[in-house]
Amino acid sequence: xxxxxxxxxxxxxxxxxxxxxxxxxxxxxxxxxxxxxxxxxxxxxxxxxxxxxxxxxxxxxxxxxxxxxxxxxxxxxxxxxxxxxxxxxxxxxxxxxxxxxxxxxxxxxxxxxxxxxxxxxxxxxxxxxxxxxxxxxxxxxxxxxxxxxxxxxxxxxxxxxxxxxxxxxxxxxxxxxxxxxxxxxxxxxxxxxxxxxxxxxxxxxxxxxxxxxxxxxxxxxxxxxxxxxxxxxxxxxxxxxxxxxxxxxxxxxxxxxxxxxxxxxxxxxxxxxxxxxxxxxxxxxxxxxxxxxxxxxxxxxxxxxxxxxxxxxxxxxxxxxxxxxxxxxxxxxxxxxxxxxxxxxxxxxxxxxxxxxxxxxxxxxxxxxxxxxxxxxxxxxxxxxxxxxxxxxxxxxxxxxxxxxxxxxxxxxxxxxxxxxxxxxxxxxxxxxxxxxxxxxxxxxxxxxxxxxxxxxxxxxxxxxxxxxx
Numbered sequence: 001x002x003x004x005x006x007x008x009x010x011x012x013x014x015x016x017x018x019x020x021x022x023x024x025x026x027x028x029x030x031x032x033x034x035x036x037x038x039x040x041x042x043x044x045x046x047x048x049x050x051x052x053x054x055x056x057x058x059x060x061x062x063x064x065x066x067x068x069x070x071x072x073x074x075x076x077x078x079x080x081x082x083x084x085x086x087x088x089x090x091x092x093x094x095x096x097x098x099x100x101x102x103x104x105x106x107x108x109x110x111x112x113x114x115x116x117x118x119x120x121x122x123x124x125x126x127x128x129x130x131x132x133x134x135x136x137x138x139x140x141x142x143x144x145x146x147x148x149x150x151x152x153x154x155x156x157x158x159x160x161x162x163x164x165x166x167x168x169x170x171x172x173x174x175x176x177x178x179x180x181x182x183x184x185x186x187x188x189x190x191x192x193x194x195x196x197x198x199x200x201x202x203x204x205x206x207x208x209x210x211x212x213x214x215x216x217x218x219x220x221x222x223x224x225x226x227x228x229x230x231x232x233x234x235x236x237x238x239x240x241x242x243x244x245x246x247x248x249x250x251x252x253x254x255x256x257x258x259x260x261x262x263x264x265x266x267x268x269x270x271x272x273x274x275x276x277x278x279x280x281x282x283x284x285x286x287x288x289x290x291x292x293x294x295x296x297x298x299x300x301x302x303x304x305x306x307x308x309x310x311x312x313x314x315x316x317x318x319x320x321x322x323x324x325x326x327x328x329x330x331x332x333x334x335x336x337x338x339x340x341x342x343x344x345x346x347x348x349x350x351x352x353x354x355x356x357x358x359x360x361x362x363x364x365x366x367x368x369x370x371x372x373x374x375x376x377x378x379x380x381x382x383x384x385x386x387x388x389x390x391x392x393x394x395x396x397x398x399x400x401x402x403x404x405x406x407x408x409x410x411x412x413x414x415x416x417x418x419x420x421x422x423x424x425x426x427x428x429x430x431x432x433x434x435x436x437x438x439x440x441x442x443x444x445x446x447x448x449x450x451x452x453x454x455x456x457x458x459x460x461x462x463x464x465x466x467x468x469x470x
Contacts, residue, residue: 071111074103081122090130097126104148117152120145124159135167154180154195161202170206177203197249201259204246208262215269250279253288260298268302276302284316296320297329310336314345321352326359331367338375347387350379354391363403369422376429380463388465392430400431409440421452428460 077100084093101119106112123141127133142160146153157180164173180199185192246263250256260283267276280302284295300316317333330352337349353372356362379387392399404427412420424441431438442457 071106071108074100074106074111078103078118085122085125088129090126093122093126094130097123113151116145116148117155120152120156124163128163135164135169138163150185153183153185154192154199157183158195158199158202161199165202165206170209174203174206177206197252201246201249201256204249204259205262208246208266211266250283253286253290255290255292255294256283257292257294257298260295264298264302268305273306277306284319291323293320293323293327296323297327300329310340314340318348321355325352325355326362330356331371334371334375346379347384350375350387351391354395357403358395364416364419366416366419366422369419369426373422373425373429376426377459377463380429380465385465388430392465396430400435403427404431404435404437406436406440409437413441413444417449421449421456425456425459428456429463429465432464432466433460 077096081093081096081100084090084096097119100122103111103115104119106115120142123145124138127138127141139160142156142163146156157176161173161176161180164170164176177199181196181203246259250260250263260279264276264279267273267279280295280299283289283292284299289295296316296319300313300320303312303316313336314333317329317336320327321330321333334349334352337345337352340346340349353368353375356365356368357372362368376388403423409420409424412423420441424438427435428438428442433439433442438460442453444453
């Protein structure tokens, strides 16, 4: 059987000035006036203010609890805590939480074993947001829960370390992770191994942070300060050598984006470009790893820095296009394809622009519309009407309402006239001069944009794919 006293005493010790192990409810769980219309509240035997839970609490008689009553009470208490959390009522949640600790003594083995993790998750959420919480309170609660929920030791240690990192306590976080790294309970299970890998990875990130700070200091040095420069470079090298945690982790199949970025930066800085390329290539192409657009973004950025051949850049971005066709890099991808000597690449360049604008989040992207308007003219001037028709045929049933309605013409003109002009040109080329969007914009007598609208009319007359003269 678990001992609840230490946990509840710890919970009760929270106050505005720090942690008191014996004086609990005075600050955190002091009575709060309820709004009118709510059932009268009663103080429980422990002095905790528990509105309209008292009816359930009265069913539990010390020394002669009925299992059913106990289960109903803890279940009701849990529901009230969850409701308070959803409504961000941290004070109320703390009041209910005090009573919920009794679930650690549940006679149901499964519920009793699950209780520590539930209490940790609920309690840490409350302590994270409660206005009277502080670092010491959170730390003491975490330490107590590690001892009670031994199977959750690693999870709690990791979350505690992240909490410390959030508050800038880097040394404390590193110490916490180091203790967890060497912790073992029984035979090493697969779940323990994963958590230990994560703990080691975050230690690696802390090492990277130290390394990054030292690197920035190095950049600030005067060139004449040779002694200090040498010392800092030696420190950088030492930090680099201790980053084995990251190296080992990113070989395990998974999504390790921040760790990969950090490790590659360190590899590049220390001149190991081949190592960086290998890491990024494996991360992007190894079939054991889950599909991850960021893996291809990192590889592309690296190859671009390395001034890799265009074919290599295209091959990487082509995969990213298949995964996320609306990604902001697709505009850059279009420019690369457009400048290629291969016809298949130039054709793909048109497809990429249409695909970007298929997504509602891109409908106001003036750059995409400008690129499409310009490239439609270039494509038609190059006698590739079939390319345009191929892309348009699959969209002509829904693009007119999606992009080129009278409503959007008025809305776009009011919000962004330059955008409206680019869209009107595309609409005119694809739908002809009778398109409602094109007609609305072309009839606007805007003084500044008069010349642009005139050119737009000429372009539509010349290039529209519904024009029999083409």
